[in-house]
Amino acid sequence: MHISSVLWQFLVKWLTNFALYPPEASKIAPQFDALYFFMILVSLIGLTVVILLVTSFSIMYSKKRHPVAVQIEGSTMLEATWTIIPLGLFLVMFVWGALIYFRVYTPPANAMNIYVVGKQWMWKAEHPGGQHEINSLHIPTGRAIQLTLISQDVFHSFSIPAFRVKREAIPGRYTTVWFEATTPGTYHLFCTQYCGTDHSHMIGDIVVMTPEDYKKWLQSSTSGASLAQNGERLFASLSCAACHNTRPDARGPNLANVYGAKLTLANGQATLADEAYIREAILNPSQHNIEGYAPIMPTYQGQISEDGVFALVEYIKSLNSDYRVQQTTTTTTLLPESEGKTTPAGQKPAGQGMVKQ
């Protein structure tokens, strides 16, 4: 009696919140699901074919029905078919999948950048406005959000099933991912890369709000200074301005309009001054010396926390005359041609000018 009631509750519970896939709460989610269900379909067909073949043959040709086997060598024709058809299907999946992959990891130029640092065992998000959050992320709908991720210790992985996006937070290197939330609500945030004892407690909430609510939230949870302002203070306290200033005899490049510029390094390589570059230039300057400047920039490794680096990067970005427009990110240009889009034409002279000094 008792046990049956338990089973009954169990059944009810199952039927009530039974789902085959998570809610689609981002722009990419439907595109992902399209591919996913296409592959499910193909798999089901493939599986049915195999099962049908096996069962029907074992019925038709069981020893009772078919006492003597007919020896058959094989058939190149048939084998060719079941080599080529799967190959074709797999290649379709490959191309389709690659398109989605590049879409997920290629933020649009005008995305709003939120910095996220992962550490054992919590996520810390830094909004440009200076709002901090632990194990939660508030975002508006209808706006492209770019996450710049880094880990302070081990590999973590920032996963939002409802958005179908996931990106590893790697120690010592920025990674990026972007999404555009569509439906307000609260969704799961998981760390999916095993990261030690409390891995399974490194979870949180993604709170998607309408733009209005989001504004309200921003005001309510502001911490006074914006991220860029913190950066400015840090910039001063580290006396970076001693070299990086506007004076003609400045020993370091003037940082105005550096962000998003195309720089030529001392070793002749060209590079795009994105968040990753700026971080590297602060921590490992000797590999990121700009052409035409003496190699005197000291390293700040071990002197600034990752949050501090975020603040400095944001500050340097804010030195651009109109930086919101020019936000571009690491490794995003799919094709060299599309450079133009990522580094607006207006930027190039500035960049060159700075290098030439």
Next chain:
Amino acid sequence: MSSSTIVSLPDQSTARVPKMNFISKENGLLSWLLTGDHKRIAILYLVSITFFFFIGGALAGLIRLELLTPQSDLMATDTYNKVFTMHGIIMIFFFLVPSVPATLGNFFIPMMIGAKDLALPKINLLSWYLYIAAGILALYSMMTGGVDTGWTFTTPLSTHYLNTNVVSTGLAIFIAGFSSIFTGLNFIVTIHKMRCPGMTWFRMPLFVWAHYAASILMVLGTPVVAIALVLVVLERVAGIGVFDPTKGGDPLLFQHLFWFYSHPAVYIMILPGMGVISETISTFSRKRVFGYTAVAFSSVAIAVFGFFVWAHHMFIMGISNYSMLVFSLLTMLVAVPSAIKIFNWAFTLYKGSITFETPMLYTFGFMGLFTIGGLTGVFLGTSGTDIHLTETYFIVAHFHFVMVGGMLMAFLAGIHFWWPKMTGRMYPEKISQFAAVVTFIGFNFTFFPQFILGTLGMPRRYASYPPEFQILNVFSTAGATILGVGYLLPLLYLTWSLKYGEIAGENPWQATGLEWQTQSPPLTENFPAIPIMDHEAYDYEWLEGQKEKVASVG
């Protein structure tokens, strides 16, 4: 003989297990511990991997119990981490990798190619001792505090952020690696140099081809994981910084080296299983394997392509998008040979004369589950879907379908198929058929829900999880108990059959392999005289001919 079976046993009243065989040759523990006979070493391996399989299985049971409830209440999170780590390490390095090659391969490759023994018997014995040493070391580190890196030893977690027995476990795997290198090396040499007269490459059973391919992977892949683990140990002991981002090292480099072995390792595990399937499906449908050459070459193709795809384990870990393209494309190519095999096996049944003894049931199980496992692998090889599905229970379900649903089914198929040859006695048919069905049902119950869990986003390696995932987890745990029963049964009735099983005689299945054309259990040097291979593999007319000859003589 009833028309629903091909089993033909000698008259039980008169039949005896031959007095002179490789088991009765010498007695005493030493005669086993110092033996050079590939068959005895195979038995040693069989016993030891069974032992490790049940340890690993027990750990799996603990995992499933913990996941019965959303909270981590059965054990603390760090205990849970240790449990799944040891489950992975034991099952992969101490069960799956040596399972079929070191037992069935060791026993039957020399017999199938008509050799007296493997080319290097001493090396063969050495590899078993290495395996045992490694196993003891692994168990030791499990007893003394365990290790919680996950079987992937991801740096810098394993090198800087854990204070468990990473070093001793690393060494254990290092040693186990050399054990499997020596096995593979031995197989390659044997297959090249020890084939009997007339045994051309294309007269070899597909079981041998599959092992040849797997051995190539063992020999060329394993050293790389060995050096990777050496580096991890050095990094821990001396902090030399090669994987340490704060010193300018790149943690991803470890994963490149690790997966360079550990992806091919998947094929090391599955290829021998495929070999078994080729044998059973041919025997129980009385037919030559459909498209022998295609199946043979698809094994080799898997082995070769297996080396080009490792970075598909790292798509979201910050490898360059462009090498992602390359690796993803190659992954699609490596999926094809498996498809070829499945269809060739299916068409082997066509116009056959099929019977349904236990090995055949396991074979059907393999074909179904491996197809699912393989197809879901494509989901993970496709970069776009990989983003959402990787590091979730989807991937857990995927590799359990391939490894447990595929490899373990094949292993059991093989054990039942060759049991009469190894022991001279039949296993009890009815109960073993029952066990096969139980295993199949239990398996699907356990792992199918995990595909849904994964799609819903439940991350792997979580000791506690959001409550809405509970129901499917309960299903999974329930299934695991059934599966457990399915695995315990063979242990019991096979042991029973050692004494009470029916006398099998030379060739109970009417199979064509050379190993069936001699007494069971075989003589120490396998054949009274070196056989001469004068027919194709799986040539059932030839077998009929032989029978008539015997009849006419008698």
Next chain:
Amino acid sequence: MSEHHTPEQESPEQHEREHHIVGPKVYVVILFGLLLGTALTVLASFWELGILNPIIALAIATAKAMLVVLFFMHVKYSTKLTKLTVCAGIFTFVILIGMTLSDYMTRAWGRW
């Protein structure tokens, strides 16, 4: 699969006659080749040749390795199988290095 197995040889003596023995002359020549190579590679490293420096160093090293493999290790005189084995080793080695570097070399792509 080797000249060892030609019918006329049964006893080990014949087997040895079959089995090609490389004489001291060859070894001496190779030895001097190797010494020369060492001298060259050391000298080369003292000139400023930019990118060419590593290339030359590796080229000479490979040449020396070839000499050792072909003559000291008798590969030049041994069976197809041995040659194939050596190639297989080199091939996998190249795959390991090449495909790993393919990741490192392209990480910066799309950033200039």
Next chain:
Amino acid sequence: MSDSQVVTGNEVVVHDAAEGAHHEHLPYQRHHFETYAQQSDATNFAMWLFLLTEIMFFGGLFTAYLIYRNWYYPAFVVASHQLDVVWGTLNTLVLIISSFTMAMGVWCAETRRRRGLVISLSLTFILGLAFLGIKSIEWGEKIEKHHVPGFHYSLQTFLDPASDPKVHKEYPKDQPLRLDMARHTEIYFFLYFAMTGMHALHMVIGVGILVFMIVRARAGAYTTGHVTFVENFGLYWHFVDIIWIYLFALLYLISRHP
């Protein structure tokens, strides 16, 4: 692999097995082989396969070396100047000559010259020891200078080259590295110790086996036509030599122009 060959190969093996069934088996032929030729082929092939695993084993280290050399070239240049090219060259010569003596040893065994064999094996043994001796001297220097990664590693010489007059005199143009780059010299030295250490380990094993072989060679074990063991050890020794040829080029000769 063309099977036609394989087939003939094997059928032949067994033909002479069939006829040779009556001949006496040679004392050193293992029971499970049909002919001695088959045995020596098999063991020789096995040795080659073992060398493949060795290649891949070092492959991991070479990969690491290439990546970090690309990333931290300046650090690698300056750090490699800490190695003494004279010792390095000397060691290369020693090893090449030992390879030569080993090859001669194989020849002596094949042509059944017992004294020759013993002499050349002994020479190989001595040269092997010489190599290890020189290596340990070099390592000694590194330890004095605190250039052992992980054990009180000191950046002194790289932040301020003048503090190391000997090397500074040789390479006056070496600029002091900035801290972040200087740190990366530790990775160079790790690779130096890992690669040369792994190589030296192989040398030690080789020298050990040589002792055993010299003893047995004096008893005439290898000059009766059973040369497989000597041949296979030769392969091993030459392989170790090849590894060193590359290590020398990669670790010592990165850029020697002052």
